[in-house]
Amino acid sequence: MVKRLFLLVLILAAAGILYWLIKGDSDEVRIRKSFETFARAASKEAGEGTTALLIKTQTLGKLFDEKCSLEGTKTFLDGNYTPEEVTSNAVMARKHASSLSMRFHDLTVNISSPEDASARFTVRVTGISANAGGSFSESREMNATLRKKEGKWLFTSFKVIDVFEK
Amino acid sequence: MKEPAACLSLVCFRAIFPKARKDMANSFLQFFMNLRSRREQLRGQGFSFKHFLFPDTKKSLLRALLLIALAYAFFRWICLPVIISGGSMEPTYAAHGFNFCWRPAYLFSSPQKGDVVMLRMAGQEVMLLKRILAFPGETVEFRKGKLYVNGAPVDEPYVKSPCDWELSPRTVDEGKVYVIGDNRGMSIDGHKFGQTEIKRIAGKPLW
Numbered sequence: 562m563v564k565r566l567f568l569l570v571l572i573l574a575a576a577g578i579l580y581w582l583i584k585g586d587s588d589e590v591r592i593r594k595s596f597e598t599f600a601r602a603a604s605k606e607a608g609e610g611t612t613a614l615l616i617k618t619q620t621l622g623k624l625f626d627e628k629c630s631l632e633g634t635k636t637f638l639d640g641n642y643t644p645e646e647v648t649s650n651a652v653m654a655r656k657h658a659s660s661l662s663m664r665f666h667d668l669t670v671n672i673s674s675p676e677d678a679s680a681r682f683t684v685r686v687t688g689i690s691a692n693a694g695g696s697f698s699e700s701r702e703m704n705a706t707l708r709k710k711e712g713k714w715l716f717t718s719f720k721v722i723d724v725f726e727k
Numbered sequence: 728m729k730e731p732a733a734c735l736s737l738v739c740f741r742a743i744f745p746k747a748r749k750d751m752a753n754s755f756l757q758f759f760m761n762l763r764s765r766r767e768q769l770r771g772q773g774f775s776f777k778h779f780l781f782p783d784t785k786k787s788l789l790r791a792l793l794l795i796a797l798a799y800a801f802f803r804w805i806c807l808p809v810i811i812s813g814g815s816m817e818p819t820y821a822a823h824g825f826n827f828c829w830r831p832a833y834l835f836s837s838p839q840k841g842d843v844v845m846l847r848m849a850g851q852e853v854m855l856l857k858r859i860l861a862f863p864g865e866t867v868e869f870r871k872g873k874l875y876v877n878g879a880p881v882d883e884p885y886v887k888s889p890c891d892w893e894l895s896p897r898t899v900d901e902g903k904v905y906v907i908g909d910n911r912g913m914s915i916d917g918h919k920f921g922q923t924e925i926k927r928i929a930g931k932p933l934w
Contacts, residue, residue, distance in 0.1 A: 666852035727894070
């Protein structure tokens with residue numbers, strides 16, 4: 562009985578290792594990790610220091626391609642951005658929030674070619690305003706496209722999907 | 728001479744109920760001693776509490792695993808627990824409230840006007856809670872905060888806050904429904920509402 566259990570655990574462990582070897586470093590996993598890095602870098606904890614701010618905003622800039630477009634917000638934010646513009650805008654935006662949390666939900670990735678991919682997700686941003694002190698919470702459904710350059714998946718566009726049409 | 732277990736139980740009783748009278752403590756001790764003697768009696772008859780609770784360890788383990796799997800499937804795909812964030816459905820549904828999304832609500836029926844529904848966005852992790860107010864082909868408008876569907880005013884007893892919304896008439900497209908939150912005290916720009924695809928309806932709140 563004990564031998565059988567030990568064998569079963571061994572088989573399950575081997576299956577797990579095999580699965581990780583096959584799928585562990587796939588493009589989809591890398592893209593998902595990019596989103597996780599994006600969420601971490603965009604989030605801000607209360608009392609965050611300047612060093613953390615610089616590291617996070619630098620990390621954020623490295624996730625974007627030379628030109629990344631944003632459309633669908635129907636505000637002045639729509640347009641094309643370079644990684645440097647993304648970084649500077651992120652610094653400005655973080656000043657307006659004493660704490661900020663960004664999370665991606667329901668992420669589905671579609672790799673159309675070895676160098677192109679798209680993703681659909683819901684992004685939820687919550688936080689506390691630095692000016693008024695009130696909390697805010699926004700959810701948006703979005704599409705994003707990515708391109709693979711030198712082994713790294715970089716964001717090339719973001720588009721907000723309208724759930725409602727007034 | 729009292730047994731150690733009985734002494735320990737008396738000490739625990741005293742610790743939990745320090746102000747209990749001596750006769751209450753004695754009654755508790757008597758109850759405890761009766762339990763022990765009853766247990767000894769059952770053991771003598773070949774009865775074991777362990778076997779009563781877990782008659783067959785292998786089967787019990789399988790039953791427990793099956794229960795866990797069924798519970799996971801139920802709360803993952805059929806009755807999703809949700810926390811309400813945002814006040815667009817107040818006062819009907821308060822912000823930070825808890826509910827479930829009952830997925831099979833429209834398995835054998837269609838959504839009705841006035842139904843509160845949960846709308847999926849990219850998936851089921853984040854959903855929107857709104858009320859259906861118009862169907863395809865119907866015209867929706869707001870005049871001085873009052874809702875009109877097909878030109879007729881709609882009685883909305885669930886709207887408690889004053890509203891001054893103005894919205895020109897618009898027709899609901901095929902395959903869509905018009906949904907709005909109950910909190911009309913919000914500004915019309917700050918309130919997310921409008922026509923949305925009917926296939927986004929994920930279910931209904933359980934209560």
